[in-house]
Amino acid sequence: MVIVMKHDSTLKEISEVLKKIKELGLKPHVLKGKERTIIGVIGRSNTNPELFESINGVEKVVRILSPFKLSSREFKGENTVIKINGAEIGGKKIFVMAGPCAIESREQILEIAQTLKEMGVKILRGGAYKPRTSPYSFQGLKEKGLEYLQEVKKETGLAVITEVMSPEDVEKVGKVADIFQIGARNMQNFPLLETVGKTDKPVLLKRGMMATVEELLMSAEYILSSRNPRVILCERGIRTFEQYTRNTFDISAIPLLKKLSHLPVIADPSHGTGLRELVSPVGKSAIVAGADGLLIEVHKDPSKAISDGFQTLDFPMFSKLLSEIKSICNAIGREI
Ligand code: PEP
Numbered sequence: 001m002v003i004v005m006k007h008d009s010t011l012k013e014i015s016e017v018l019k020k021i022k023e024l025g026l027k028p029h030v031l032k033g034k035e036r037t038i039i040g041v042i043g044r045s046n047t048n049p050e051l052f053e054s055i056n057g058v059e060k061v062v063r064i065l066s067p068f069k070l071s072s073r074e075f076k077g078e079n080t081v082i083k084i085n086g087a088e089i090g091g092k093k094i095f096v097m098a099g100p101c102a103i104e105s106r107e108q109i110l111e112i113a114q115t116l117k118e119m120g121v122k123i124l125r126g127g128a129y130k131p132r133t134s135p136y137s138f139q140g141l142k143e144k145g146l147e148y149l150q151e152v153k154k155e156t157g158l159a160v161i162t163e164v165m166s167p168e169d170v171e172k173v174g175k176v177a178d179i180f181q182i183g184a185r186n187m188q189n190f191p192l193l194e195t196v197g198k199t200d201k202p203v204l205l206k207r208g209m210m211a212t213v214e215e216l217l218m219s220a221e222y223i224l225s226s227r228n229p230r231v232i233l234c235e236r237g238i239r240t241f242e243q244y245t246r247n248t249f250d251i252s253a254i255p256l257l258k259k260l261s262h263l264p265v266i267a268d269p270s271h272g273t274g275l276r277e278l279v280s281p282v283g284k285s286a287i288v289a290g291a292d293g294l295l296i297e298v299h300k301d302p303s304k305a306i307s308d309g310f311q312t313l314d315f316p317m318f319s320k321l322l323s324e325i326k327s328i329c330n331a332i333g334r335e336i
Pocket residue numbers: 101127131182183184185206236268271
């Protein structure tokens with residue numbers, strides 16, 4: 001349940017509510033909004049709301065019916081806006097995070113970063129740790145990749161998003177990453193979710209390839225309930241019987257997630273389609289459907305990319321997509 005405090009409630013009244021929650025053996029989650037404080041109560045679902053309704057300063061008590069609580073719109077009506085390096089994800093502006101699937105060399109990532117920066121990109125993507133289906137495929141440059149990424153940050157001032165695959169790596173990756181990426185294959189790696197949940201870094205959580213929207217939100221809940229409120233949801237396609245595309249991009253998940261949750265929603269049409277020529281049309285559709293940004297694989301020479309070359313855009317294709325998104329933003333009242 002959620003306890004909504006009156007807009008003029010005092011600190012004493014708020015601590016009275018917190019005391020009661022703890023006495024009942026439940027866990028409070030305090031959210032200080034612009035207008036008022038709201039307190040989420042996590043634990044048993046049969047707690048009597050009257051226990052709180054009688055406390056001074058409480059305006060109302062609302063039951064959250066969905067299994068996901070802290071990520072739900074019922075818990076928080078206004079959109080969550082996440083600040084990263086001057087960027088605000090989840091606000092009026094659309095953010096396009098771009099870069100190669102994997103960091104392949106110092107020169108490769110530096111050159112891509114510089115070109116993308118000139119195009120106006122603020123957040124660079126690039127995997128140092130790669131979750132590959134085959135153990136014989138390139139697994140990423142790991143620590144060396146993180147070093148290159150650190151250097152790129154220093155040189156360009158770009159923020160970076162990179163994947164973390166195991167709880168043991170969270171500290172090391174967190175020294176470089178501005179945003180942790182949790183990959184589709186790890187969406188239900190609960191120890192990993194709890195570990196990033198104990199940091200204060202934004203986490204981009206990708207939908208598992210066989211996960212429902214509700215399961216995605218339940219995974220977000222692991223991070224939020226570990227006390228990290230900075231979660232970004234990412235639709236990246238799900239597995240269906242269709243064979244022409246790598247995944248089936250679930251466009252309906254975008255407005256659905258925006259309706260169910262206050263968290264920002266990003267679309268990854270690169271993994272969502274697996275085909276270069278589909279990335280731009282699907283990415284644009286995702287923006288129209290309400291996505292707060294895109295995650296796009298871009299490489300100087302996609303035909304030479306070590307991983308995911310088929311779905312990777314070259315610079316001219318990416319630049320064209322950016323200018324088309326600008327026109328779309330004008331039409332739908334958003335900015336880029
Ligand atoms: C990636 O972003 O390169 C990646 C591996 O994505 P996903 O986890 O969505 O497959």
